[in-house]
Amino acid sequence: MAKVDEVRQYWEKHIHDLEITRHPVGSRGFFDDLDQYHFEKLHHLLRLVDFNGYRGKAVLEVGCGAAVDLARFARGGAVCTGVDLAASAIELAKANFQQQGLSADLRVANGEALPFPDNTFDLVYAHGVVQYTADPRRLVAEVRRVLKPGGEAIFQVYNRISWLNGLSKLMNVGLEHDDAPVLLKFTIGEFRHVVSVFSSVRIVPERFPVKSRLHGGWKGAVYNGLFVGTFNLLPRVLVERFGWHLLAFCRK
DSSP, rough: OOOOHHHHHHHHHOOGGGOOOOSSSTSSHHHHHHHHHHHHHTTTTHHSOOOOSTTTTTEEEEOOOOOOOHHHHHHHEEEEEEEEEEEHHHHHHHHHHHHHTTTOOOEEOOOOSOSSSSEEEEEEEEEEEGGGGSSSHHHEEEEEEEEEEEEEEEEEEEBSHHHHHHHHHHOOOTTTTTTSSSOOBBHHHHHHTTTTTTEEEEEEEEEOOOOOOSOOOOHHHHIIIOOOOOHHHOOOOHHGOOOSSSEEEEEE
């Protein structure tokens, strides 16, 4: 099992989706590009997550990165807190919020040992964190602990039995951050077991093929020009369970 310090050291040096922007890191153009690309490839989030539905509510994002998602909650009126294992991420998150005139409690912290009392938050959002953490069950337990009774948690992990995992093996193209100290993939059943500490759980497979700006050459041409269109012509009922992302909507 990887150590927390190994995970921290990796994420101090790696900024998610950095390749899609040519603006200087930390500039307004940089953050705007991150937001645009994030919700371009993850357009389902705007349908599944009510970013404007937590006005006056206490929202915590675990593994906030540059706080692209957290800024959406803040603009919707939520009282926001964001934590990340990497100090470099928190520096970016603070710059992002400052430039937008938003406020939040942003701090370096380990999601496996959250520095908050029990029953503090109405929502805890942990998108793309469980699969990279040293101890997923401990992180999930911490999220539950800091939630108020009846509070909601939203997690996202990678689906091992998915179109993208299969395609990456077929075309010999590595997955994003496949060099990270921890990169876990789950079946739906495995993920349900990890979040079984909650009183209710709804798992939604999502992230189906969209055209990518990150890959070039003949593999990129085949993917964007042939695979994306062909896959999305298939009846969704046949391919739904093979979405690359699994989102869990949990209630304490």
